[in-house]
Amino acid sequence: MTATADGQAPAVSKPPRRRARAAGRLLRRPAFVVLLLIVLIALFGPFFLGDPLELGPDTLAAPSMQNWFGTDQFSMDIFTRVVHAARLDLLVGFIAAALAVLAGMPLGALAAYRGGAFDTLLLRVSESLQAFPTLLLALGIVTALSPSIPVLVMIIALVNVPVYLRLTRSAVQPLVNADFVLAARCAGKGQFTILRRHVLPNVSEVVFAQFSVNVAWAIQILAALSFVGVGVKLPTPEWGAMVRGGADYMIYGQWWVALFPGLAILATVLTLNQVADEIRHGS
Amino acid sequence: MNAGGGMDGIDRGPGAGEIPLLTVEDLTVGFGGGEDGGMSIPLQGVSLRVPRATRMSLVGESGSGKSLTASAVLGLLPEGARVLRGSIRLEGEELIGADERRMRRLRGGRIAIMFQNPRASLNPVHTVGGQIAEVIRVHSGAGRRESRNRAVDLLDQMGIPDARRRASDYVHQYSGGMAQRAVLAMALSCRPDLLIADEPTTGLDATLQQQVLDLVIEQVKARGASLLLITHDIAIARQTCEQIAVMYAGRVMESGPTEEVTAAAANPYTAALLKAFVTVDRGRMYAIPGTVPTLSGPLAECPFADRCEMVGPECRERVPELRRIGGREVACVKA
Amino acid sequence: MREGMNGPVLEVGELVKDYVTRDAKLRQRVARAVDGISFAVQPGETFAIVGESGSGKSTVGRVLLKLTDATEGNVHLLGEEILGMPERRFRALRRHIQMVFQDPLAAFDPRATIRSSLREFAGFGGGRSRAEQNRAIDQAIRDVGLPPEISWRRPSQVSGGQLQRLSIARSLLVKPQLLFLDEPTSSLDVSIRGQIVNLLVEIQDREGIAYLLVAHDLRVVYVMAHRVAVMYLGQFVEIGTRDQIYERARHPYTRGLLEAALLDEPARAGDPVRLTGEISEEQVRKPGCRLTPRCPFAEARCDEPQQLRPTGDGRLVRCWKAVEVPVSIGLHGSGSSSEGR
Structure with a gap:
């Protein structure tokens, strides 16, 4: 306390003001913009369209000005159904992936930070979970339980937990003895504070990139489960189930019934994967 | 830009017969941008000459x-870097704009390179001896057995004990010092005229540093080759090389015989570097104030002006050219 | 608050640190990084x-x-x-x-x-x-x-x-x-x-x-x-004041280090020492002086365990030759202090 003894308290420095150029930053991430669009469509689209279960005059009508994507075997409007289905698919995808992150990330971080028996145990459990083919595992559990939406979400989340656990663990491991973590220990910070303040923020980029991939993956699993008939059942609007329902008509030339929901899956999955890339490579 | 042009050696220099082994003139290298101004110019007209059978430090x-100067000589500029101006000649042959095949032949042949990290220069999945033998085989056309024997001989000359057995080891089985000896053996395997050693001992401890440098000098001398030693340590340069070139902010500030330059530096930067590195003062260390300038465009004044004790208004007028003063060249208006 | 305490800030006694690693065959290997060092600040x-x-x-x-x-030892921080x-x-x-x-x-x-x-x-x-x-x-x-x-x-x-x-x-x-x-x-x-x-x-x-x-x-x-300890393979080989170490180093390792550092000054007493070879952890397992494979003065007696011994001018050296027969390792008594006879 020698240098400050001169009485006059010097003005405390202020942080510089920075204009967030969010728009500019978004433009450099086109896939992000597309994803935003898809989410907006899922959120607000249904308000502008009719009931997805409403029956029309024609079954299996080809795409026209009346029915942009045509109608299906029940004479429902496919465009309306594809937009409505976006809600369910994205919601299941996001929630399942989010649950997986919430469980996997702290566990993985703790495993890496603690090490020892705790780490080994978690690793073995997640390895044995991952040893099963994902779809088969999901299939097994769904057939054992009754296939309701919450059950589907839980299952998709469960098969994704090991992914985050291992990802976070391997990202955290090099940080455990990083100098800045040691410095925080020198500042008298405890284990959990250090994890929360210094370790997790530094792995968030990797985890968020994976999150995006996993939402896509969750949507694919849901669609696949619906496709093989244990997921969502028609006529509930869901992309996988719609593809399943339309597949039979493909050979008769009524391609639109399966194609449009299929394209919706493709576009969403590609966009999410692209977003993951942008997170990884972005500034 | 004399890219592509000067292959036929028009610019042979003044005195015939006295062509230096390596001549770098006004070498200017830029990164990125160009028109939109996002350009950095890390080399701002570098000039130096390495005579035959001479050890020179940079x-x-x-x-x-x-x-970066060394990379340019080797034709291995990093992604995004462009030669904006200048020339690099190996015994009169222009290397800027030379085609990649020619450069590749020079790199393994007349010019050899030794990097800071020996483990990164050797392939981890091949034996050390095998790699050196391969280089010999490709460059000299010798047979397998013959190349192998020459590789073992070389390792032995580099002071690797039990060379025949160690030749079958992989690089991870070598200690840091041994690995750097093996890299030297590889560099010398095709009898280069010029060995470029980029911080060859920086990762090594002082006692090892000395051993490796002694070996490099001995080998280069014995083979009549030239050495371009790149180092941040002027004490090492002083001990190893007859000639010295001191660089700062992308320019050569002073070059000449090491003894002359270190005994009485003509450029204040050289003097400051010598004081900071060599002189040990009790209780206080010599410090050059300020930081190295960022080279975001062409220089307009002496790059050391902001940190120089002797700075005057004439230092700000323009970039001082390298001028010949006695046996050396100095870029300082006050010299 | 410093008035209250006159003792050392830090006191380290016989500190040992082992690192346990596993080799390729999953056998445990113990590497002793610090091997019984003591000092006070x-x-x-x-x-x-x-x-x-x-x-x-x-x-x-x-x-x-x-x-x-x-692994072992004691450390006192402010007592x-x-x-x-x-x-x-x-x-x-x-x-x-x-x-x-x-x-x-x-x-x-x-x-x-x-x-x-x-x-x-x-x-x-x-x-x-x-x-x-x-x-x-x-x-x-x-x-x-x-x-x-x-x-x-x-x-x-x-x-x-x-x-x-x-x-x-x-x-x-x-x-x-x-x-x-x-x-x-x-x-x-x-x-x-x-x-x-x-x-x-x-x-x-x-x-x-x-x-x-x-x-x-x-x-x-x-x-x-102010004071310098020279460490080699987990042990202190010489401890002394700065001038003792820099001007009148006794231990061959200290002298080899100073020689390799290319210092301009101060002038050093004794012949220059050049060390050969490199540091090798194998030496930690042997009982004698760990520098022997690199030391120009090594002889049979160096394979016996070496202790840190006082030389009479307040410093400690882990080399029997440096303490008993300094002339034999090129120290000609040119230093100002007694050569510890």
């Missing part, structure tokens, strides 16, 4: 451009 | 440990800060034994012993502003208001010769030299009694190195902090240290 701090 | 002094990489010198400091566990102390209780004592890292860029959280890194230290143990913390941070930054505004940047946005100053400012925020300097200049450029060394010396003169300096740069050690 001394500078990080960002001085010493390693 | 007095208030306001700089105690330096020098040696090549692999000597274990950095490990010593990390053990003392309890960033890694010791209190800390090795057996649980982490939770030691946390409060951390304010007395701090660390400056070799690479300042690695020592700061890349995502956080420098200021928030400093704030963690300013808020040590709680009890300071945010305004007080801010004033303390700004003052600490001014004390190392930088404008406080710089702290709003991120670590990657300032130069290495500036960041090392900020790292020093950060560790001083808790007013430590002892600062462990782990190669504080070796990631910096030559022209910046002197600035940091001078700053550290100024701070010591002003605040009376003790330094434990670990470095391989013998120029830096010469300028900063």
Whole structure:
């Protein structure tokens, strides 16, 4: 306390003001913009369209000005159904992936930070979970339980937990003895504070990139489960189930019934994967 | 830009017969942009000459451009870097704009390179002896057995004990010092005229540093080759090389016979570097104030002006050219 | 608060640190990085440990800060034994012993502003208001010769030299009694190195902090240290005052290190010593002097265990020849002190 003894308290420095150029930053991430669009469509689209279960005059009508994507075997409007289905698919995808992150990330971080028996145990459990083919595992559990939406979400989340656990663990491991973590220990910070303040923020980029991939993956699993008939059942609007329902008509030339929901899956999955890339490579 | 043009050696220099082994003139290298101004120019007209059978050091701090100069000579400029101006000649042959095949032949042949990290220069999945033998085989056309024997001989000459057995080891089985000896053996395997050693001992401890440098000098001398030693340590340069070139902010500040330059530096930067590195003062260390300038455009004044004790208004007028003063060249208006 | 204590800031007794690793066949291998070292650091002094990489010198400091566990031995910080102390209780004592890292860029959280890194230290143990913390941070930054505004940047946005100053400012925020300097200049450029060394010396003169300096740069050690310990393969081979070590080194390893450092001055007594070969952990398993394969003076008796022995001028040397027959290893009694006959 020698240098400050001169009485006059010097003005405390202020942080510089920075204009967030969010728009500019978004433009450099086109896939992000597309994803935003898809989410907006899922959120607000249904308000502008009719009931997805409403029956029309024609079954299996080809795409026209009346029915942009045509109608299906029940004479429902496919465009309306594809937009409505976006809600369910994205919601299941996001929630399942989010649950997986919430469980996997702290566990993985703790495993890496603690090490020892705790780490080994978690690793073995997640390895044995991952040893099963994902779809088969999901299939097994769904057939054992009754296939309701919450059950589907839980299952998709469960098969994704090991992914985050291992990802976070391997990202955290090099940080455990990083100098800045040691410095925080020198500042008298405890284990959990250090994890929360210094370790997790530094792995968030990797985890968020994976999150995006996993939402896509969750949507694919849901669609696949619906496709093989244990997921969502028609006529509930869901992309996988719609593809399943339309597949039979493909050979008769009524391609639109399966194609449009299929394209919706493709576009969403590609966009999410692209977003993951942008997170990884972005500034 | 004389890219592509000067292959036929028009510019043979004044005195015939006295062509230096390596001549770098006004070498200017830029990164990125160009028109939109996002350009950085890390080399701002570097000039130096390495005569035959001479050991020369290129001394500078990080960002001085010493390693980039070496990369340019080797034709291995990093992605995004362009030669804006200048020439690099190996015995009169222009290397800027030379085609990649020619450069590749020079790199393994007349010019050899030794990097800071020996483990990164050797392939981890091949035996050390096998790699050296391969280089010999490709460059000299010798047979397998013959190449192998020559590789073992070389390792032995580099002071690797039990060379025949160690030749079958992989690089991870070598200690740091041994690995750097093996890299030297590989560099010398095709009998280069010029060995470029980029901080060859920086990762090594002082006692090892000395051993490796002794070996490099001995080998280069015995083979009549030239050495371009790139180092941040002027004390090492002083001990190893007859000639010295001191770089700062992408320019050569002073060059000449090492003894002359270190005994009485003509450029204040050289003097400051010597004081900071060599002189040990009790209780206080010599410090050069300020930081190295960022080279975001062409220089307009002496790059050391902001940190120089002797700075005057004439230092700000323009970039001082390298001028010949006695046996050396100095870029300082006050010299 | 320094009046109360006249004893050493830090006292280390027979410290041992083993690293257990597994080899390719999953067999346990014990590597002894630190092998029974003892020393004390007095208030306001700089105690330096020098040696090549692999000597274990950095490990010593990390053990003392309890960033890694010791295997054996005892450490007293301001009189209190800390090795057996649980982490939770030691946390409060951390304010007395701090660390400056070799690479300042690695020592700061890349995502956080420098200021928030400093704030963690300013808020040590709680009890300071945010305004007080801010004033303390700004003052600490001014004390190392930088404008406080710089702290709003991120670590990657300032130069290495500036960041090392900020790292020093950060560790001083808790007013430590002892600062462990782990190669504080070796990631910096030559022209910046002197600035940091001078700053550290100024701070010591002003605040009376003790330094434990670990470095391989013998120029830096010469300028900063009061006493020097030379470490080789986990052991101290020579301990003495700075001048004893630099001008009248006894141990062949010390002399070899000084020779290789290409120092201009001071003039050294005795013939120059050149060490051959390199450091090898195999030697740790042998009972005798660990330098024998590299030492030009080695003979049969060197294979017997060597103790640190006093030479009569207050220093300790782990070499029987240096103590008993210095002339045989090229020490011609040209030094000012008695040759310990």
